[in-house]
Amino acid sequence: MINIKPRIESNELRMYRLLNSRKILLNEEATHLARLEKGYEGELLFDERVERLSKEWLVLNDMLFESNNTEFQIDSVIIAQKPILLFEIKNYEGDYYIVDDDWYYINGTQIQNPVSQLERKEVLFRRLLRELGYNIPIESYLLFVNPDFHLYNAPRNQSIIFSTQLNRFFEQLNKIPTNINEHYNKFAHKLISLHKTESRFTKTPKYTYGELRKGITCASCDSFNQKIVGSILECACGNTENVTSAIFRSIEEYNLLFPARKITTSNIYEWCNGIKSKRTIQRLLSNNYKHIRHGKSSYFIVKNHIG
Helix, strand or coil: CEEEECCCCCHHHHHHHHHHHHCCCCHHHHHHHHHHHHHHHHHHHHHHHHHCCCCCCEEEEEEEEEECCEEEEEEEEEECCCCEEEEEEECCCEEEEEECCEEEECCCCEECCHHHHHHHHHHHHHHHHHHHCCCCCEEEEEEECCCCEEEECCCCCCCEECHHHHHHHHHHHCCCCCCCCHHHHHHHHHHHHHCCCCCCCCCCCCCCCCCCCCCCCCCCCCCCCEEEECCEEEECCCCEEEHHHHHHHHHHHHHHHCCCCCECHHHHHHHCCCCCCHHHHHHHHHHHCEEEEECCEEEEECCCCCC
16 A cells, blocks of 8 residues: 555644643533544554555545535545545444434434435545546445444445454455556545645634643653653653653644744743743754744744745
């Protein structure tokens, strides 16, 4: 497999993780974070299976497109010459059932019909390809990767793949002929150029700078239970990190959570809870960020920042 667009945590998931370590989330926020974590975990399980395939296919993960003012997200796109494979990955756990095409959790709570979701995405993707001048066959699959998922009244739908069927499914995928050439490489990069980095419908929690705990969290367990030993941060969980790297990571987190706040020596010193002197923070910023002087005030931006 040639993974030309690797899967990474969404900014939404990253933000919720950061907030979870710096404040107490509301119940609905904690539930949403758990849902995001569960979904991402399922996608990584899928990625592990894909990496075992021996094909030289082109893989694009977490693609967000827009066609005719309609956004749609596809968990994974695999360009296998013909057809193009679309995957919707679900990490549902527990018992579910279907009544008249409506899907329910076992306690009676109705959920969105994932088959209908996938069908809608396939229609939109076909339309996008037509707009680009491509007429390539598409096959779409809905994968349930969690072995602890059960669906009562499951339909006989070949596009639905349950965890017990995954081995046979990937064996069949491995039999699809492969002949990826430059034409398909250009097509893949055209799709990447159309990918949107942020959705209009991303759920952003409400928070203020003042309510968040300041300091550098552990890169492994997200706790503040760390101490400095020389130039190293040591966490109670056993993780170690260079202090300078930890400061840069904290600056990235600060910038993600507060894009409208300036990156200044004082702001970063406060955000890192005085882990190093202001002089050290000033030196790190001056050597690694672009210095913007504006009258009596000055601030820093990422060097490749445009605007």
